[in-house]
Amino acid sequence: MTHEPLPFVPSLPIDADRMHRADPDMVEVILGYVADRLLTPEVPLDGLADREHLDTVIAGLITDEGHDFRKVLDVYANHLALTVLSADSPRMFTFIPSAPTKASLLFDMVVSAASLQGISWFEAAGAVMAENQVLRTLADIAGMPEGTGGVFVSGGSAGNLSALVVARDTHRRRRADAGLPDVPLRVVVSDQAHSSIKNALNITMMSALVIDTSDSVLTGEELRAAIAGRDDLEDVCAVVATAGTTNAGIIDDIAGVGEVARERGWWLHVDGAYGGAGMLAPEIRHRYDGIEHADSVVMDPHKWWFAPFDSAALLYRDPRLAKAVHTQDASYLDVIHEHESDINPSDLAYHLTRRARGLPLWFSMAVNGIGAYREAVQHSLEMARYAAARLVAHPECELIREPDLSVVLFRRHGWGHDEYEAWSRGLLESQRAFVTSSGWDGEIVGRLVFLHPATTTEMVDEVIAALD
Ligand SMILES: *Cc1c(COP(=O)(O)O)cnc(C)c1O
Numbered sequence: 001m002t003h004e005p006l007p008f009v010p011s012l013p014i015d016a017d018r019m020h021r022a023d024p025d026m027v028e029v030i031l032g033y034v035a036d037r038l039l040t041p042e043v044p045l046d047g048l049a050d051r052e053h054l055d056t057v058i059a060g061l062i063t064d065e066g067h068d069f070r071k072v073l074d075v076y077a078n079h080l081a082l083t084v085l086s087a088d089s090p091r092m093f094t095f096i097p098s099a100p101t102k103a104s105l106l107f108d109m110v111v112s113a114a115s116l117q118g119i120s121w122f123e124a125a126g127a128v129m130a131e132n133q134v135l136r137t138l139a140d141i142a143g144m145p146e147g148t149g150g151v152f153v154s155g156g157s158a159g160n161l162s163a164l165v166v167a168r169d170t171h172r173r174r175r176a177d178a179g180l181p182d183v184p185l186r187v188v189v190s191d192q193a194h195s196s197i198k199n200a201l202n203i204t205m206m207s208a209l210v211i212d213t214s215d216s217v218l219t220g221e222e223l224r225a226a227i228a229g230r231d232d233l234e235d236v237c238a239v240v241a242t243a244g245t246t247n248a249g250i251i252d253d254i255a256g257v258g259e260v261a262r263e264r265g266w267w268l269h270v271d272g273a274y275g276g277a278g279m280l281a282p283e284i285r286h287r288y289d290g291i292e293h294a295d296s297v298v299m300d301p302h303k304w305w306f307a308p309f310d311s312a313a314l315l316y317r318d319p320r321l322a323k324a325v326h327t328q329d330a331s332y333l334d335v336i337h338e339h340e341s342d343i344n345p346s347d348l349a350y351h352l353t354r355r356a357r358g359l360p361l362w363f364s365m366a367v368n369g370i371g372a373y374r375e376a377v378q379h380s381l382e383m384a385r386y387a388a389a390r391l392v393a394h395p396e397c398e399l400i401r402e403p404d405l406s407v408v409l410f411r412r413h414g415w416g417h418d419e420y421e422a423w424s425r426g427l428l429e430s431q432r433a434f435v436t437s438s439g440w441d442g443e444i445v446g447r448l449v450f451l452h453p454a455t456t457t458e459m460v461d462e463v464i465a466a467l468d
Contacts, residue, residue, distance in 0.1 A: 026069050033077060034109065038102060042454070045091055045431050049083035085434060087309075090452040091459055094436040096246060096274050099376075099452040100308040100360070107363035108308045111356055118152075118356030120336035120344035128345060131358035134365055138299060138313050141279050141370075143292030149319030151348040152301070152311050152358035156273025157196035159298035159314040162326065162349035164200045164238065166296065166316065167267035169325045171237035174265075180234075188227075188239035190218035192250060194271055197240055209236060216248065216401075220256020227260075238267035238295075243288055244275010247438055247447070249384075249405030251275060255290025262293070270294040273312060277304035278405050280374045281381055287404065296322075304406075304451060306376060307361040314349060323347040376453040380406035383450035386457055390464045397467060400440050406450040409440055412467050417444050423466055432462045 037043065057079045061072065087098040100108075110116075118127040131152055139148040153159050168185055175182065186209045189197055193208075201208055211218060211226045218241060227233060239261050241252040254270060261268040270276075270291050276299030279288045291297060297315045301307035316322045320343070327337070327347045336344060346352050365373070384406040391397045391410045400409035412419070420437035423446075427433040438447035448463065 029070065029073065033073065038105060042091075043086045043089050045089045045428065045434055046082050046084060046086050047428060048085075054079060054083065088452070089434070090454040090456070091431070091433045092452065093448045093450065093463065094434055096303045096449060097451040098302055098309065099306050099454075100302075101306045101364045101368060103367045104307045104360035104364035108360040110363075111359050116356040116359065118354055118358070119346045119352065121342045122336040122338070122344075124356065127356035127359060130362045131345065131356060134358055134362040135313060135315060137365065137370070138276075139315055142276075142288070142294075142297060142315070144294070144297070144315060144317060145292075147319075148315055148317055149343055149348070150313060150315035151345040151354075152361075153314050153349045153351065153354075154310040154357070155302070155312045156194070156271065156298050156300045157199065158349065158351075159273070159300075159312045160194070160196050160240075160269070160271055161200040161203060162314060162322070163269050163296035163298065163316070164197075164206070164240075165204055165350065166322045166325045167238035167269060168204055168206060170267065170321050173324075183235050185237045186235050188223070188236055188266065190216075190240075190242065190252065192216050192218070192245045192247070192252075193240055193242055194246055194273065196273075197271065206237070209233075216245070216250050217252055218242070218257055219253040220259055221253075223257055223260050233264070236264070236266055238269055240269045240271055241294075242275075243270050243272035243291060243297075244278060244405050246274050247407070248401065248409050248440070249275060249403055249407035249449075251278070251287045251404055253290075254288060254294070258290040258293045267295045268293060270297045273298050273300040274303050275405050276300075277373070277377050278381075280370070280377045282374075284381070284404070301358070301361045304377060304380070305361060306373065307364065311357045311361065313358070313361075316348065319343050319348055322349075326350060328352050379453045379455075380450045383455050383457075383460060384408050384448075387448055387450070387460050387464065390460065394464060394467060397446075397464075400445055408448045408450075409438065410446045410448075411443070412446055415444075415446075420444060420446060427463060427466055432466075433459065435463060 057075055061075065086092065088100055116127055118124050118131055121128055135150045153162060164187065171185060172182060185206045187201060187206055188209045188211060190211050190213050192213065211223055213222060239257055241254045241257045243251050243254065258268050278284055295317045299305065299313045301311040301313060302309045323343050326349055345354060384403045387408045388399055388403055391399055396413045398411045400411060424435050427435055435448060437444050
């Protein structure tokens with residue numbers, strides 16, 4: 001007699017889902033912590049870390065059995081969090097600060113609570129629709145044509161990389177079609193381009209054709225002069241213009257650079273990671289003229305569009321070119337590519353799985369209206385002008401250049417590295433501000449960046465008084 005094999009009967013662990021069951025206590029306590037943070041009128045700057053102390057605080061925290069969540073939250077709230085400088089403090093004047101709106105922070109929690117992904121139309125139509133609505137709004141602000149499309153990636157660096165890959169491969173395809181050999185390609189950049197561009201060129205095995213600028217602005221005229229008469233440029237596939245350099249807030253002559261790009265058949269990429277939002281301010285909108293002709297544009301919502309980390313909007317004039325380069329093919333993905341004409345967010349950058357990270361900006365823009373964004377951006381410009389005027393009036397200080405955007409670079413006569421560092425340390429210790437020095441033409445200089453709409457002239461005065 002033969003026996004039928006018994007079906008497999010799993011011996012279920014008794015408590016496998018204990019991490020996944022609703023826990024009203026933990027929800028209440030964590031949401032309480034979050035509510036406190038969101039309702040604090042001005043978040044503290046917090047400070048730098050004593051790493052040895054942190055080492056002892058977190059030692060042995062991850063074990064086989066786990067701990068009460070209150071104990072772990074306490075380690076975070078009372079030790080770790082205090083050593084993460086609040087980029088969203090109105091007293092944060094260094095790097096590029098961040099100033100997410102309350103609506104965007106809250107909606108980021110909605111995205112998190114639902115672990116919302118935004119990979120494809122098939123899986124996440126509602127999220128893709130909302131992200132596309134806000135991407136279209138950004139494209140309209142830039143004046144980009146109908147058919148423009150894009151995706152939210154993790155940051156400007158990811159956006160620049162993804163765009164330059166499309167520029168490269170579009171050019172390679174064109175060369176192949178023309179029967180030309182596959183050669184290493186180059187990208188025209190100015191000496192002020194962001195460090196992420198250099199990284200992107202490294203990763204994509206392209207090299208930079210660096211145009212030296214006389215006034216740190218890449219202009220069509222200087223670009224034209226630099227390449228005049230050269231017959232070794234057939235390996236150039238793109239040019240990068242910066243709409244607001246990070247160190248100084250300088251906007252390149254996008255229209256002039258774009259004209260050269262069109263004559264030469266180069267891809268025009270505009271890096272507006274920090275400065276793109278300046279387009280909202282009517283008095284400087286003309287400085288961005290020509291951005292409407294870009295083949296790709298990057299703008300970071302987590303910088304001057306007042307959304308939380310990590311979010312960068314990447315726009316393509318012709319998203320089909322990006323789709324041709326970035327789409328991932330795998331048999332288990334066939335279902336998301338069923339409709340040939342669909343362009344999925346996963347098709348437009350080097351990623352596949354992605355968080356629906358555009359939704360916080362979408363929610364906040366829908367709630368607050370673009371007018372509120374315009375005023376918030378204008379406030380940053382006003383603060384920069386105010387600081388510049390105060391520095392001009394200071395007997396020991398001098399502006400490096402008039403601010404185009406919300407970054408102010410200045411020189412404090414007689415100061416070197418040590419004095420700037422003492423200035424920075426003193427202001428942070430008293431929680432009045434966080435500032436750091438920067439470099440300009442080989443010199444150490446003071447740098448102030450304004451982004452938070454709740455920054456007041458009194459806060460600026462405190463920073464400047466510390467320069468006496
Ligand atoms: C900040 C910045 C980047 C990089 O963006 P991340 O979001 O930090 O990756 C690129 N270009 C410019 C001009 C920037 O200001």
